[in-house]
Amino acid sequence: MMKIPEIKSQAPARICLFGDHQDYLNLPVISCAINKYIKIKGVENNSMNLIFRMKDLKKKDVIPINKIFESVKNEEYIKLTLKVLRKYGCVPNKGFNISISGDIPIKEGLSSSSAMVISLIKFFIAAFGINIKVTPKTIARLAYEIEVIEQNSSGGKMDQYSISIGNTIFFDTLSEKIEIINNKINTMVVGVSGEKKDTLNMLSYCKKNQIESIKEVKKKYSEFDIRKMNFNNLDLYLSCVANNLKPFFIAATKNYKITMDAFSELNKKNIEMRKLGNLMNEHHFLLKNNLKITTKKIDKMIESTHSSGAYGSKIIGSGGGGCIVTLCEKKNVFDIIENLKLSGAKDAFEVRVC
Template identity: 45%
Template sequence: MKEIISLAPGRTCLFGDHQDYLGLPVIACAISRSIKLTAVQNNSGVFKLNMVDIDQLRIIDINQTFSQLEPRDYFASSLRVLRRHGCIPNVGYDITITGNIPINSGTSSSSALLLAWINFLVTAYGVNEEITPEFISRMGYLSEVVEHGEPGGMMDHYSIGVGNIVHIDTRDPFSFTVIGNELGGLITGVSGVPKETIGLIGDLKGNALLAIGTIKQSFPDFDLHQTEIEDLDKYRNYLPDRLIPFFEAAIKNHHYTKMALIEFQKPVLDLKKIGALMNKHHAVLRDLLKITVPRIDAMINAALKAGAYGAKIVGSGGGGSIVVMAEPGNEAPVVEALLAAGAVEAYAVTVDPGSRIE
């Protein structure tokens, strides 16, 4: 029987959290933790999905078209999206899904599963377009965000689908550039506090867009992409106090992401500078957007005291994980410090080449 093995890594956001839904750039990378989907062709006309790690079994008729979607049912939404692109299932598969990406931790286990599933589907049944990492990424974004009307952005799908270290320009027309494939000294720390996603992103996005819309009422030519930190004082007086932090966060995070891109484009990376920018980015996420929790704060403080160059919360916030920039070869004491500070998991990671068929 035909067998297909589809692998998709997790990702970490290095710079640009809560920026992609504003059309601002992001720097992210795929990391060496992954979801593995092993599919063996059967004669039953169904997908039999055995999700080993969460002890769930799901059976989907290969002819089901899903006129109605259940919330966050990405198996269904991707089947619906891919049918529009000529991917028509005509035979069933027994599918085993395993992985070592912590669930609900901010390292995109759900998007990794989605992209592994999409890559399997287009490999098994074909599609009307060339199958490229960009195509897989775009199908993931359409299936997760657009099809379900969710408030997230494109970062997860493109960093996982394209792999490596990627700079993503989330404006329309969308573009991305691979800016590296190695980054030594990278560590993930998992807090064990379940992160918030849909509600928190929706609130932060809504307030940021409201602030920008308010500014545009007085400055019709206002361009978020052209605004610098020095311009903040010019605009603050035109905003109600409650919206100022969201506007300030957007401007500052954009600035730090631009500064980080300059560093990543240099032939030799200065990890101390990248770490320092990471710390500034985290301060905005902590103090202005207020998306950290006590355990995350304790973990970051512990990492820095153990000699790390920089650390920040990853993803939507309210829990989840952190990314740490340490001196290559000095990861072990930082990992120990994270565990002592309450992390349920902490480990060094390397940059992954992205979603692929093995």
């Protein structure tokens, strides 16, 4: 009996190293894909259904291949993916038994949802074809349409491009120009808080206030552009901003400068990891004190890494819980992991760029 061919796809998690809460401002980010994955595999069946089994969630879903979705609830990623791909000629024409599994912590700031969507896109294209040229950028754009445009979300483009392209990248979200950074950061540790977070509302809150603060400056200085800003004029610009929005303007502008300084450091022949770690700490300071996206547990976890020899640490993603990332020397990995767990982390592990 001939074995039925199996289709496989996978997509990695991502870490934002510099530029959290910058991509939706059309500013650059530095991010990397890491060796944690969402994996999908499927074989044809004799039905007219797509039968999904989510192993880790212990869920099952059955979708008829001729089902056309007029409207889909947010975060129903399988249905959202099928809906958007149909517009580009990727239309189910046979049934499949499909299993979905992974080792990315869910809703913890490592972009498990984007990894899921990109893995689904790759699977459906392999199974049913599509009427457009397929490149990593194409897949990223499709994922962005599914996750952000289709859901009317406040998110940016970093997750989709970082995961689809892989490696460590400098991504200009305005021009969509991408530079792969060849100087890989060798040693990183991720700490998982286990705290539930409200990604969409947190993103919306920070985006709204940062954009509003920039608009207030542009009312008086219409040509204002963060990319061209002279930081000696920060107080001048702050005088145009309402007091409650000042912290958001400071975060928007200073985080941009930190990202560019980090990019310069990463492009050196010999990276000064201590300097890069200090920039990461500065970035986290603004995320904590200006955007206020950390929690008591996250703060405690960050403190534990500093007492364990870390170069630098920061919260990852939208905030309100989730994960942290730590830059460190290989010799300190064990102590950092142990102390993260002692500080209340649900889990902690070393990761590498992939």
